Amino acid sequence: MSKISILYGSILSAVLLAPVHSHAQESGPEAAFQRAVHIKIALPERSGEVSGTGAWLDSNTVITASHLFPDDLRENERLTIEIVTPLGNLPARVVTASHPSELDLAVLAVDPSANTSARRSPAPLKLCSTPLQPGQKVSVAAANQSGLAVVIPTHGSFDRSSIHRSVVTSHSVTTYLAPGTSGASVFDEATGCLAGIVSKQEKHEETTNGVFHQVFTTGMVSAADIAPVIAEIRK
Numbered sequence: 302m303s304k305i306s307i308l309y310g311s312i313l314s315a316v317l318l319a320p321v322h323s324h325a326q327e328s329g330p331e332a333a334f335q336r337a338v339h340i341k342i343a344l345p346e347r348s349g350e351v352s353g354t355g356a357w358l359d360s361n362t363v364i365t366a367s368h369l370f371p372d373d374l375r376e377n378e379r380l381t382i383e384i385v386t387p388l389g390n391l392p393a394r395v396v397t398a399s400h401p402s403e404l405d406l407a408v409l410a411v412d413p414s415a416n417t418s419a420r421r422s423p424a425p426l427k428l429c430s431t432p433l434q435p436g437q438k439v440s441v442a443a444a445n446q447s448g449l450a451v452v453i454p455t456h457g458s459f460d461r462s463s464i465h466r467s468v469v470t471s472h473s474v475t476t477y478l479a480p481g482t483s484g485a486s487v488f489d490e491a492t493g494c495l496a497g498i499v500s501k502q503e504k505h506e507e508t509t510n511g512v513f514h515q516v517f518t519t520g521m522v523s524a525a526d527i528a529p530v531i532a533e534i535r536k
Contacts, residue, residue: 333493337444339385354485365484368401386448389419428524429494432470497521
């Protein structure tokens with residue numbers, strides 16, 4: 302996993318948002334986007350680093366994708382993790398991280414003695430109460446290497462969907478997301494609720510009217526799967 306690239310070309314459009322310096326209790330879609338942070342993970346006894354995106358759950362906790370952490374190091378206390386924000390970097394540690402094959406979700410805790418001016422104090426993260434629908438408009442809130450939010454509009458995929466009790470659910474978003482976007486939050490554009498977080502990119506090939514093309518979808522961890530993990534750490 303390499304550092305995030307903001308060069309999305311003609312595949313999608315991205316909007317760079319300026320940081321919100323107020324620690325007021327914000328709500329709505331724009332405030333939801335401002336939860337995005339860049340995550341840097343230095344691997345012990347290895348060269349290089351892994352990077353991705355996360356989102357403030359509250360002023361002390363960040364959620365992200367667990368596949369950012371190598372299997373043998375997921376619970377390793379020697380990992381050096383930094384939460385990158387426009388107002389400074391914050392050291393963090395892993396609170397819980399499931400195996401990505403089971404649930405691609407990790408929860409990080411910020412060092413309580415770290416720079417308080419770089420923390421966010423958002424309103425409680427609101428999870429969507431209904432599953433993502435195919436075609437539903439959402440935005441992916443990633444963060445660049447400076448911690449500035451990069452908003453990527455997309456929608457629920459028609460290619461990966463299921464039906465349960467007459468409810469159609471999409472399990473991915475339809476877009477190509479650059480490396481470094483793993484763990485980014487997927488927000489409903491209308492309400493600002495969290496529909497899920499970005500997991501792994503998938504690609505399949507199709508032929509339409511004799512024309513061969515590649516279709517990119519990005520799997521996600523749904524709000525329904527995130528909810529019990531949040532409930533457990535808040536006990």
